Amino acid sequence: MTRADSDGSVHSPVLREEAIAALAIRPDGLYVDGTFGRGGHASEIQRRLGPRGRLWLIDKDPEAIAEARARFGADPRCLIHHGSFAELRALAERHGALGSIDGLLLDLGVSSPQLDAAERGFSFMRDGPLDMRMDSSRGMTAAQWLNSADGEEIARVLREYGEERFARRIAQAIVAYRNQQGPLQTTGQLAELIAGAVPVRERHKHPATRSFQAIRIHLNGELEDLSRILEDACDLLAPRGRLAVISFHSLEDRLVKRFMRARSSTAQVPPELPVIPEQLKPKLRLVGRAVRPNAAEVAANPRARSAVLRVAERLP
Numbered sequence: 541m542t543r544a545d546s547d548g549s550v551h552s553p554v555l556r557e558e559a560i561a562a563l564a565i566r567p568d569g570l571y572v573d574g575t576f577g578r579g580g581h582a583s584e585i586q587r588r589l590g591p592r593g594r595l596w597l598i599d600k601d602p603e604a605i606a607e608a609r610a611r612f613g614a615d616p617r618c619l620i621h622h623g624s625f626a627e628l629r630a631l632a633e634r635h636g637a638l639g640s641i642d643g644l645l646l647d648l649g650v651s652s653p654q655l656d657a658a659e660r661g662f663s664f665m666r667d668g669p670l671d672m673r674m675d676s677s678r679g680m681t682a683a684q685w686l687n688s689a690d691g692e693e694i695a696r697v698l699r700e701y702g703e704e705r706f707a708r709r710i711a712q713a714i715v716a717y718r719n720q721q722g723p724l725q726t727t728g729q730l731a732e733l734i735a736g737a738v739p740v741r742e743r744h745k746h747p748a749t750r751s752f753q754a755i756r757i758h759l760n761g762e763l764e765d766l767s768r769i770l771e772d773a774c775d776l777l778a779p780r781g782r783l784a785v786i787s788f789h790s791l792e793d794r795l796v797k798r799f800m801r802a803r804s805s806t807a808q809v810p811p812e813l814p815v816i817p818e819q820l821k822p823k824l825r826l827v828g829r830a831v832r833p834n835a836a837e838v839a840a841n842p843r844a845r846s847a848v849l850r851v852a853e854r855l856p
């Protein structure tokens with residue numbers, strides 16, 4: 541099922557059946573959806589819970605949280621948290637639930653309603669204010685950052701988070717525009733400026749795609765938040781608890797893949813050690829291989845095309 545927002549924007553949950561199966565839901569377990577969005581995955585978890593089950597819903601976006609409150613707020617099994625999933629450790633400690641989470645789902649990145657609403661400033665396809673904050677109640681907007689950061693920093697962000705070959709040229713164009721014409725204000729201005737600065741064209745890809753992704757990742761601290769929750773994941777999960785992460789670009793997926801591999805192997809143990817010390821023992825077991833959407837899902841929902849689901853289980 542897809543859900544329509546009040547503005548008509550639809551979010552189709554990506555890899556929904558696969559992610560729900562990966563969580564191996566027990567009716568009386570505690571599950572966390574760290575990226576509620578429009579609740580496509582959360583409602584499937586809720587449906588599988590019995591009266592003693594619990595579901596925690598987290599999102600940075602006040603609009604997503606308003607939707608969570610409207611649809612899940614009356615269910616006593618649900619706890620709704622406005623903030624980052626990187627705060628989950630503190631939340632779990634507050635509720636005495638460290639080491640008790642049976643399933644943690646992260647469906648990373650932005651939702652369709654965020655991308656589709658011009659006023660959120662995420663899309664180079666829709667002209668709107670340069671915002672790009674997932675949490676529109678705090679933090680710096682893209683306009684504030686682009687109009688104040690120096691060229692070196694802008695180039696670094698575009699290179700690191702967008703893997704943009706022409707990062708320096710784009711950064712120079714941004715600084716020149718600021719100096720000559722005043723502050724950048726809209727996504728349309730930025731997209732046009734980038735298109736003018738990038739000398740080559742990739743097929744089926746707007747020249748601003750990488751830069752918009754990079755600015756969004758930087759402003760929202762996306763990789764920092766992901767690293768933080770991965771760092772905490774083994775302490776958060778109950779024995780046999782599952783971690784399921786859906787990534788949408790290679791930087792996220794690399795972090796998830798490396799983390800899961802490192803925590804599920806004894807590769808770092810020196811071979812001469814007769815007994816493996818507790819802190820070097822694997823904490824996770826990989827569950828299956830990386831899962832990608834099938835052709836039918838990609839045809840129905842082109843935004844699913846770059847999704848990768850990885851799953852691991854906490855060893856007892």
Ligand SMILES: C[S@@+](CC[C@H](N)C(=O)[O-])C[C@H]1O[C@@H](n2cnc3c(N)ncnc32)[C@H](O)[C@@H]1O
Binds near residue numbers: 551599625762
């Ligand atoms: C791809 S959407 C999730 C869609 C959701 N699974 C559904 O089916 O409706 C990603 C959501 O995660 C939120 N988000 C991204 N990073 C976050 C973070 N670090 N902490 C909390 N929420 C985050 C975004 O605001 C967005 O609403």
